[in-house]
Amino acid sequence: MSKIPPVHAEMNQFPVSEGQLQIGGYSLDKIADMLDKQVYYAYDKAVVKAQIDIFHRHIPSNIKLHYAIKANPYLPLINAMRPWVEGFDVASQKEMLLAIQSGMPSRDISFAGPAKQISEIRAAIVSGITLHVESELEFERAINIGKELNTKPIIAFRVNPAFELKASGMKMGGGPKQFGIDEERLFEILPELDYQQFEFRGFHIFWGSQNLKQEAIIDAHNNTFALAQKLVDITPTPTVTLNLGGGMGIPYFPGEKRLDLAPIGENLKQLLAQYPKLAKLELIFELGRFLVAEAGIYASRITDIKVSRGHTYLMTNGGLHHHLSNSGNFGQVIRKNYPVAIGNKMGAEASDEKVTAVGPLCTPLDTLADKMQLPQAELNDWLVVFQSGAYGPTASPQDFLGHPHVSEILL
Ligand SMILES: Cc1ncc(COP(=O)(O)O)c(C=O)c1O
The missing domain is CATH 2.40.37.10 (Lyase, Ornithine Decarboxylase; Chain A, domain 1)
Structure with missing residues (x-):
């Protein structure tokens, strides 16, 4: 045959x-x-809206949807999406300015990315957006710039989880990575920090991108919630936000199928029931290509x-x-x-x-x-x-x- x-x-x-x-x-x-x-x-903006509707149809309604501008920073698109999403994730000062100018409130804009420059950290603090801190030195720099400006930086820690994504796709967590702070190191430093010096927002756990395997995503969500619970528990000040990352892919190549979000949503519902403390936090997914590609x-x-x-x-x-x-x-x-x-x-x-x-x-x-x-x-x-x-x-x-x-x- x-x-x-x-x-x-x-x-x-x-x-x-x-x-x-x-x-x-x-x-x-x-x-x-x-x-x-x-x-x-x-x-086609109707297709973007249709993808956003698919997300909301399946994902529990207390998980907010943010758009990762890096996927497509075309200004008319950002402006069209502004009322359809609850926040923007930015990866540079330029993207930050696009997000702010769209009218998105600064509290709903987060800035993730390795090797942030001092000028970018400063601009983020002045703008009142959330810095997803990716290294200990970046954290120190943010604190020092905050003192200089007499403004408390708003900080979430990007975590490099110990778990690794089980399927193909782009892996952005697990093992040695330039992204985030290793979870084991965070367990050491979180109890010691001076939380008076900054506004602690929470955690960002982003493990990968362009994933089309439901089981792998479900597995990553299970691991993310388990890790988040431990992080929240050892942090002496209340956690406000848990950014669950994203990673949902779209079919590009022969043999690939559109992702079915229904089982992913069902699993998230169970996780929310299993982790009631986390369910009360502001929960966020930040998606790029799934919304616009x-x-x-x-x-x-x-x-x-x-x-x-x-x-x-x-x-x-x-x-x-x-x-x-x-x-x-x-x-x-x-x-x-x-x-x-x-x-x-x-x-x-x-x-x-x-x-x-x-x-x-x-x-x-x-x-x-x-x-x-x-x-x-x-x-x-x-x-x-x-x-x-x-x-x-x-x-x-x-x-x-x-x-x-x-x-x-x-x-
Ligand atoms: C921190 C972060 N958030 C969101 C995204 C968007 O990923 P995607 O377009 O695959 O949804 C990326 C992609 O690299 C990222 O690094």
């Missing part, structure tokens, strides 16, 4: 009208005309079609410089294809031929889709890369080779 090759999850989040993909009710041609650009990212496409025009020794190349005006993660060079070990379509030929039958779509950079790494079966492509067709709403333009080397930067639109 021949094995059926794994396929991409169905990209059914956007409507199609007469074979034309519609983003926020606009065809790709219309968006190009509106922007006067032939290569762009388009984000499904809502974005990257569209480029096919500007040449050439055949080299029998293999067809769709040459486009887009590439790795706009979309590094799709090229496979943002953390993938072996390059796999994102879901891709010809956006003006939706529903058309795929040709038998496997084609490769590339960009204008002189490196074989500049591949948008490799050996994929797509409908017969013609010049001027739209090559669309789905699942592109997170870690797109701002995670790409836009200046590489001096081609124009990419445009963005939220519809």
Whole structure:
């Protein structure tokens, strides 16, 4: 029996009208005309809202949803999401300023990230946001800057847990890590601190990212609650907030399926019952890609079609410089294809031929889709890369080779 090759999850989040993909009710041609650009990212806010609704449908209502701006800091998107989420997680001073300017109250903004610079710590203290402290020296610096400014810094400790995520995905906790303070060290220092010198907010336990395995996430939540209970118990002052991290993934590659949040939510309900002291805290999830990645496409025009020794190349005006993660060079070990379509030929039958779509950079790494079966492509067709709403333009080397930067639109 021949094995059926794994396929991409169905990209059914956007409507199609007469074979034309519609983003926020606009065809790709219309968006190009509106922007006067032939290569762009388009984000559909209805899809973002739908993802937020999925979260709330399954996750207990006393767990707040924060958006991790790093996933997509496009300003119209941040502003659109502002009323839909209860806080923002920022990773730099620039993101902090975007969050504050959106009108999000400073108490609902938290700043996590290793190697924070003194100027960033200072700006965070002045702004009254919560600093997720990632090292003991960072803590000392925050206390000293607070004294200088006569302002108590608001501090939560980012914990590097001893447990490690059981499944693949990006591991950001367990073992030696640049993130957070090791839990065993926290057990030593927490009873000794002078809690008069700062406003103690709580703990941040972030163990990883892009996880599609329910069992692994459930396991991480069980470990997170057990650890949090111990931390809360040995801290001599009341804990206010417990940030449970995030890690929920979206399907990018063949064989991957959308995460079912129902069992994750059920398990969280049980954990809240099992740990009544923790259930009374302000509980937070901070999610990036789960909220925005499904809502974005990257569209480029096919500007040449050439055949080299029998293999067809769709040459486009887009590439790795706009979309590094799709090229496979943002953390993938072996390059796999994102879901891709010809956006003006939706529903058309795929040709038998496997084609490769590339960009204008002189490196074989500049591949948008490799050996994929797509409908017969013609010049001027739209090559669309789905699942592109997170870690797109701002995670790409836009200046590489001096081609124009990419445009963005939220519809
Ligand atoms: C501290 C922190 N929070 C949130 C995120 C967002 O992760 P994701 O976009 O996978 O949800 C990250 C990602 O690196 C992170 O480091």
